[in-house]
Amino acid sequence: MPRTSFRTSTALVASLSLILPQGLFVLPARAQEMALFCLDGAAPPCPEGQPTEGTLMTPKQAEEAAKAAAKAQADADAQAQADAEAAAKAQAKTDAITQAQAEADAAAKAQAEADAATQAQVDADAAAQAQADADAAAKAQADADAAAKAQAEADAAAQAQADADAAAKAQADADAAAQAQADADAAAQAQSVADAAAKAQAEADAAAQVQADADAAAQAQVDADAAAKAQAEADAAAQAQAEADAAAQMQADAEAAAQAQATADAAAKAEADAAAATAQGAAADVSTETPVIAPDTPTSRAEDAAAAAAAAALLLQGVDPTVDTSVPPPAAAATADEAPSATDAGTTVTEQTVTTDQVRTSQQDFTTTVAGRTNNAADAAPDTAAPAAVAQPGTRGLSDLEKVLLIGLGAVVVGAVLSNGDQVVANSGDRVVTRGPTGYTVYKDDDALLRQPGTQIRTETFNDGSTRSVLTQPNGDRVVTIRDDRSRVLRRTRILSDGTQILLFDDLATVTPVDVRRLPPLHDRTISAASDRDILRTTFDSTDPVTRTFSLRQIREIPQVRDLAPGIDLDTINFATGSAAIPLEGAQSLVRVGLLMEDLLRANPREVFLIEGHTDATGSETFNLALSDRRAESVALALTETFNIPPENLVVQGYGEAFLKIDTQAAEQANRRATIRRITSLLSQTAAQ
Numbered sequence: 001m002p003r004t005s006f007r008t009s010t011a012l013v014a015s016l017s018l019i020l021p022q023g024l025f026v027l028p029a030r031a032q033e034m035a036l037f038c039l040d041g042a043a044p045p046c047p048e049g050q051p052t053e054g055t056l057m058t059p060k061q062a063e064e065a066a067k068a069a070a071k072a073q074a075d076a077d078a079q080a081q082a083d084a085e086a087a088a089k090a091q092a093k094t095d096a097i098t099q100a101q102a103e104a105d106a107a108a109k110a111q112a113e114a115d116a117a118t119q120a121q122v123d124a125d126a127a128a129q130a131q132a133d134a135d136a137a138a139k140a141q142a143d144a145d146a147a148a149k150a151q152a153e154a155d156a157a158a159q160a161q162a163d164a165d166a167a168a169k170a171q172a173d174a175d176a177a178a179q180a181q182a183d184a185d186a187a188a189q190a191q192s193v194a195d196a197a198a199k200a201q202a203e204a205d206a207a208a209q210v211q212a213d214a215d216a217a218a219q220a221q222v223d224a225d226a227a228a229k230a231q232a233e234a235d236a237a238a239q240a241q242a243e244a245d246a247a248a249q250m251q252a253d254a255e256a257a258a259q260a261q262a263t264a265d266a267a268a269k270a271e272a273d274a275a276a277a278t279a280q281g282a283a284a285d286v287s288t289e290t291p292v293i294a295p296d297t298p299t300s301r302a303e304d305a306a307a308a309a310a311a312a313a314l315l316l317q318g319v320d321p322t323v324d325t326s327v328p329p330p331a332a333a334a335t336a337d338e339a340p341s342a343t344d345a346g347t348t349v350t351e352q353t354v355t356t357d358q359v360r361t362s363q364q365d366f367t368t369t370v371a372g373r374t375n376n377a378a379d380a381a382p383d384t385a386a387p388a389a390v391a392q393p394g395t396r397g398l399s400d401l402e403k404v405l406l407i408g409l410g411a412v413v414v415g416a417v418l419s420n421g422d423q424v425v426a427n428s429g430d431r432v433v434t435r436g437p438t439g440y441t442v443y444k445d446d447d448a449l450l451r452q453p454g455t456q457i458r459t460e461t462f463n464d465g466s467t468r469s470v471l472t473q474p475n476g477d478r479v480v481t482i483r484d485d486r487s488r489v490l491r492r493t494r495i496l497s498d499g500t501q502i503l504l505f506d507d508l509a510t511v512t513p514v515d516v517r518r519l520p521p522l523h524d525r526t527i528s529a530a531s532d533r534d535i536l537r538t539t540f541d542s543t544d545p546v547t548r549t550f551s552l553r554q555i556r557e558i559p560q561v562r563d564l565a566p567g568i569d570l571d572t573i574n575f576a577t578g579s580a581a582i583p584l585e586g587a588q589s590l591v592r593v594g595l596l597m598e599d600l601l602r603a604n605p606r607e608v609f610l611i612e613g614h615t616d617a618t619g620s621e622t623f624n625l626a627l628s629d630r631r632a633e634s635v636a637l638a639l640t641e642t643f644n645i646p647p648e649n650l651v652v653q654g655y656g657e658a659f660l661k662i663d664t665q666a667a668e669q670a671n672r673r674a675t676i677r678r679i680t681s682l683l684s685q686t687a688a689q
Contacts, residue, residue, distance in 0.1 A: 354457065359453060447483070448633065452647065466485055511554065533596060536593055549684040580634045582638050601645060601646070606680060609650055614674070617665040
């Protein structure tokens with residue numbers, strides 16, 4: 001490293017200042033008396049740069065100082081020489097170092113420049129590599145993005161395909177399940193049909209077995225069927241001849257019947273307390289001579305037309321023919337909700353248990369014709385005819401229906417004029433047909449359908465002719481029915497074994513009169529029972545929307561009310577001429593509609609169905625009305641025999657030739673039919689009490 005050298009004089013002065021005592025210095029006042037010397041001991045002037053002022057010294061001191069100064073000078077010179085040499089050496093070293101440093105610096109610079117160049121190259125290479133890497137990375141990223149996009153699209157496509165495949169599989173599974181369900185339903189339906197057919201076949205087999213035990217009767221029936229088939233094309237003529245024969249047979253006794261009626265009426269007025277017994281005796285006295293169907297004459301035909309026109313005119317005027325406020329409620333209504341108990345004096349109580357031989361089946365005919373004569377088919381084949389629940393003319397007493405009507409209307413012999421002004425025109429024992437100002441009316445026992453084998457019946461008949469019957473079924477359920485003095489049902493309630501009450505209909509409740517002018521006009525809304533099940537169900541569910549309900553009598557007697565509920569025509573049942581028996585093949589045609597009614601009743605035990613009977617226009621209107629009512633009862637019996645349909649949920653009503661499906665006076669199979677209507681939504685039903 002470079003060293004700083006001092007001048008010799010300066011060093012000498014500094015040395016002297018250290019060795020000379022302070023006493024050697026004199027005050028300035030004495031300075032003038034003493035010699036002054038330069039730092040090197042010489043007399044002034046001193047060398048440039050040395051002070052002109054010095055220390056005043058004594059000669060000795062000066063000598064010593066001079067020696068010291070000389071020594072110091074020598075030392076200084078030596079030192080200076082040494083210093084110079086050292087400096088030169090140092091300078092050389094420094095120069096060498098400097099040179100080395102310069103060289104080093106140059107080398108370093110060169111190295112730095114080389115390093116810089118190298119670094120630049122490295123940096124450039126690195127940048128290039130980085131750029132290349134970046135480009136490669138970018139390309140790789142782009143390729144990756146493209147690959148990812150392609151993969152995503154492929155995944156999406158695969159997922160979409162998977163979803164589509166899953167949806168297709170789900171749809172296929174659903175279709176398979178639906179098909180399986182449809183097949184199961186079809187199988188169940190087929191099984192139900194097969195079961196019903198098997199049941200019907202079993203009954204047919206049983207009947208065939210009974211038939212086999214009476215070969216002679218069976219042959220007679222076959223002969224009768226063959227004869228009926230041979231006469232099929234002449235049904236109208238045969239019917240007219242039968243009525244003419246009946247009229248000829250009865251005409252001779254008409255005056256005697258009228259006289260008997262007059263006698264009965266006089267006796268009733270003379271002895272009011274014994275009116276019923278007297279009238280019954282009078283009726284019994286003339287029962288063998290009473291014409292059971294009035295002759296059909298041109299005059300009666302004209303009267304029929306006038307009556308029909310009068311009835312239509314009343315409806316068009318808004319008059320409800322079912323409302324009669326002058327008639328008091330029946331006495332039976334007072335005990336409608338009471339349990340069977342001891343009754344008041346004057347009330348008749350009867351009890352019975354229905355047995356198999358007391359009821360007929362749907363395949364059996366009545367023991368009397370509508371004209372009241374013995375049914376020839378029943379005589380020829382007693383095993384297939386109904387039990388003799390109704391005695392024959394000339395041998396029988398009064399039927400249950402006649403006994404009830406006797407109290408309410410009077411003796412119901414043909415030709416008699418009843419207390420309401422109507423005239424009796426036919427009496428078969430189970431049906432009584434009357435003619436009044438507004439047309440024909442058929443009376444029957446509305447409880448006849450409920451009399452099933454094993455049923456226990458308690459009937460209370462009141463002084464006013466009304467009845468209250470309690471039918472106890474084998475399963476413990478009870479059916480309580482209130483009927484008026486004409487045996488028309490007014491209220492019916494089913495009481496289950498657990499006490500639950502199900503009110504089916506109630507004509508004892510206050511009812512609003514019907515103004516048909518506010519109802520839709522009549523139009524044919526019936527379909528065939530052979531239709532698809534879904535169509536049948538839709539028909540039963542398609543009752544016209546109404547803002548009110550109706551009584552059962554209003555539904556029965558007013559066509560515009562009844563027409564609010566679409567009907568299903570049982571047009572596949574072919575009744576024999578003048579017969580109410582249903583052939584086996586006819587019963588089998590009920591399977592589809594019968595199963596549907598079962599389903600509806602299972603869902604709602606309050607369902608009520610009206611079974612209508614209709615005939616063609618051949619024969620007398622009186623005959624056709626009673627026959628159609630009988631046929632409706634046979635259809636109801638077939639439904640209760642073959643299916644799980646309670647008889648109390650069915651109401652039957654015949655309409656004769658009043659509602660022709662095809663407008664013709666000739667024989668027409670399409671007009672000989674039964675119709676079923678679901679009338680539940682039209683009925684006045686209240687909650688069970």
